[in-house]
Amino acid sequence: MRTTITTVLATAxxxxxxxxxSSDPQDPVTTPAATPTPTVATSTPTPxxxxxxxxxxxxxxxxxxxxDKDLGIVFTDLPAVTGPAIDALNTYTLFESDxxxxxxTSKIPAELEQLTSPKVYDLVKTQVDTNKxxxxxxxxxxxxxxxxxKDVDSTSATIVxxxxxxxxxxxxxxxxxxxxxxxxxxxxxxxxxxxxxxxADSYVWxxxx
Numbered sequence: 001m002r003t004t005i006t007t008v009l010a011t012a013x014x015x016x017x018x019x020x021x022s023s024d025p026q027d028p029v030t031t032p033a034a035t036p037t038p039t040v041a042t043s044t045p046t047p048x049x050x051x052x053x054x055x056x057x058x059x060x061x062x063x064x065x066x067x068d069k070d071l072g073i074v075f076t077d078l079p080a081v082t083g084p085a086i087d088a089l090n091t092y093t094l095f096e097s098d099x100x101x102x103x104x105t106s107k108i109p110a111e112l113e114q115l116t117s118p119k120v121y122d123l124v125k126t127q128v129d130t131n132k133x134x135x136x137x138x139x140x141x142x143x144x145x146x147x148x149x150k151d152v153d154s155t156s157a158t159i160v161x162x163x164x165x166x167x168x169x170x171x172x173x174x175x176x177x178x179x180x181x182x183x184x185x186x187x188x189x190x191x192x193x194x195x196x197x198x199x200a201d202s203y204v205w206x207x208x209x
């Protein structure tokens with residue numbers, strides 16, 4: 001069961017441990033739509049377009065279930081959190097969705113850089129590059145149970161989850177398949193600067209769960 005951890009997740013684990021000391025968090029940037037210039041030929045200015053959020057990672061009224069069967073990711077045990085924990089958790093699940101998309105398509109979503117610290121972004125990139133180099137194709141379903149949301153304030157939060165790899169489909173370069181790894185816990189620290197949005201600041205694999 002640990003063979004795949006070595007070949008598929010080992011690099012990610014090392015980088016994730018390094019990422020836990022990151023001290024330069026940045027949050028995803030919400031990009032408003034361009035505001036039209038008022039028409040000077042008439043007395044009535046052109047209405048201003050409403051800003052369009054760059055992602056749904058933040059400022060939600062409640063916890064978003066980002067389960068996507070087409071993508072192959074399922075979130076379970078989503079807690080009924082309140083306050084800043086809502087946006088921290090929603091950003092985390094969006095990050096996990098994009099991480100899985102990058103893992104299965106070998107293409108990193110453009111928004112992922114906004115959702116992560118530089119070290120966590122490098123973790124994802126290294127995972128994608130390693131799979132390409134070794135000829136691994138990833139698919140199936142990634143199930144993530146949220147087991148704990150703790151140490152929450154307006155600028156930081158810690159989210160603990162358990163990844164269920166039972167339905168992963170791992171195909172090697174020669175067409176053979178490999179047994180998925182055991183269930184593993186992951187601890188993710190989320191951070192938010194005084195003026196900014198949440199992002200994944202560190203990502204550390206733990207013990208079996």
